[in-house]
Amino acid sequence: MxxxxxxxxxxxxxxxxxxxxxxxxxxxxxxxxxxxxxxxxxxxxxxxxxxxxxxxxxxxxxxxxxxxxxxxxxxxxxxxxxxxxxxxxxxxxxxxxxxxxxxxxxxxxxxxxxxxxxxxxxxxxxxxxxxxxxxxxxxxxxxxxxxxxxxxxxxxxxxxxxxxxxxxxxxxxxxxxxxxxxxxxxxxxxxxxxxxxxxxxxxxxxxxxxxxxxxxxxxxxxxxxxxxxxxxxxxxxxxxxxxxxxxxxxxxxxxxxxxxxxxxxxSGCEGNMYGLYLLNGKTHVDNHTNVDHTKPHAESNELYKGILTDQSRGVFNGKIFVRQDAQKTNAFQQNNNILLSEDATVNTKPQLEIWADDVKCSHGCTTGQLDEEALFYLQARGLAKEQAKGLLLYAFAGEVLEKISDDSFREFVTIKVQERLGSSF
Known part of the structure; x- marks a missing residue:
């Protein structure tokens, strides 16, 4: 084996x-x-x-x-x-x-x-x-x-x-x-x-x-x-x-x-999972998530985003289980990725396993490059290419950063992310 x-x-x-x-x-x-x-x-x-x-x-x-x-x-x-x-x-x-x-x-x-x-x-x-x-x-x-x-x-x-x-x-x-x-x-x-x-x-x-x-x-x-x-x-x-x-x-x-x-x-419980991975060099990050809905009227939300360059590799495998008794479940899962080099790779696999028949569940994933039209639009309004690129990447990452509940820690992490986006991407 x-x-x-x-x-x-x-x-x-x-x-x-x-x-x-x-x-x-x-x-x-x-x-x-x-x-x-x-x-x-x-x-x-x-x-x-x-x-x-x-x-x-x-x-x-x-x-x-x-x-x-x-x-x-x-x-x-x-x-x-x-x-x-x-x-x-x-x-x-x-x-x-x-x-x-x-x-x-x-x-x-x-x-x-x-x-x-x-x-x-x-x-x-x-x-x-x-x-x-x-x-x-x-x-x-x-x-x-x-x-x-x-x-x-x-x-x-x-x-x-x-x-x-x-x-x-x-x-x-x-x-x-x-x-x-x-x-x-x-x-x-x-x-x-x-x-x-x-x-x-x-x-x-x-x-x-x-x-x-x-x-x-x-x-x-x-x-x-x-x-x-x-x-x-x-x-x-x-x-x-x-x-x-x-x-x-x-x-x-x-x-x-x-x-x-x-x-x-x-019943009535809620689970939220948010993730951001900014990878360069040969860094490899694998996020495996599991949400197990066992009772009715519960909710889960999941959003993971990745920005990858150089020869880095990202993996996302998200599983949502909805058991037979978990009627009226509301479950959402999304994974979005931007690849900035030809050598960066991502493997993504969102999964749903549902045994109940009265639920509201969705999942999805996207992988692509920066929006060239948006990049051109920002450059046309006076931004340098690298500055415009960093702004678009930060806008992409910001949806996850805003989920950090503590203001001071969110600002601290945001500075780290901005430094990475400005220097490495």
Missing amino acids: TTITKNKIADQILGLHPNLNKYQEIRKNSKAFLQDAGLPAPKEEEYKFTAISKKLDQVIKNFGPAHPADLDQELVQKEVFEGFEGDLLVFNNGIYQSELSRFTGQDYTFKVLELEEEGELGKIAKTEKDPFVALNNATFRSGVSIHVGRNKQIEKPIFLLFFNQANKGEIITPRLYIQVEDNAEVTFLENTVSLNDAPYFSNMVTEIKVAQNAHVHYSRLQAESRKAIVVNNFETDIHRDATFTSSVISLSGDMVRNNLTLNLLD
Whole structure:
């Protein structure tokens, strides 16, 4: 079936993590799963455009478990964007650093997971859903838990700042478990900062429970090392009358795979997914999304956009499931791409699987080049070609950027996007 023994890479990585004493039950089950399934083979359907196992096979012999790098308060503050005033949670090669963080403890709790709390992990992002979930289960060194209490309204966002720094090659394994109780509301902001261009493998799992009538906004900026191999498994359970909104902006990396799953578990709930990927060089970004409608009167909205140049590659695979009981579902999905070079490629596959008969669902995708007529129109009105080009590209990207709920973070991300569009495209 494949030229790579399916257990080879998993066994190598597991062999680098022999002395992890916490979370024994989840580690045991995950190791058993990996021994049977291994990591995805290059031709397996879910990973056929993103051969992460093959990529890891080329480099993993030189890698080792990550340890906190040299990091100080001055460096941290340089990465705190202008206008931010909330709590700051700092992670150093996947490990939470309390001395560099700013945690007020108002209206929510934050803690490093202890052994007796093992039962929280793996209930949402299940081992069998993806081999990289199982690999994180078996190898993560320290997990963190955030709990927002019932009826709590967290007025200022919680900023999760991840610093990745490799020497010759690190295996970084962040783990988050977030629980937002009934009638609560919170905004999370996440940024990944690579401190050098050395290679690393980051394998992250985030689980979020959004309880009844709770509202959660989660925005992520991915600016990985150009040599980074990255897998993010992000899964949410969304309950009655609750809302969850995800925004993901991907700018760099060697090979990045984002798995995002929204489980709509009751009536009246809503899931929103927005993504933007600006790719140049040989960066490869794969967004795999899943929305599972299980009950009637729920809604999902999804919009992903890509701008690609040089020899970059984008992949979008979006699945919407509408179960038999999920009557009156309203589901929308769209993926649009602009290719700026002949060598850039995109593989897009929007999918609908519907078992109910009273639903309103639509999906679609487009791939093309810049509108030459619009470009000519702007040049005719005095704009230089590159300026006109950047303006059109920013207008294309702006529909996703405006979905970021926090004003300061949206401005910060917008500046990053404008810099990219002005300098690289």
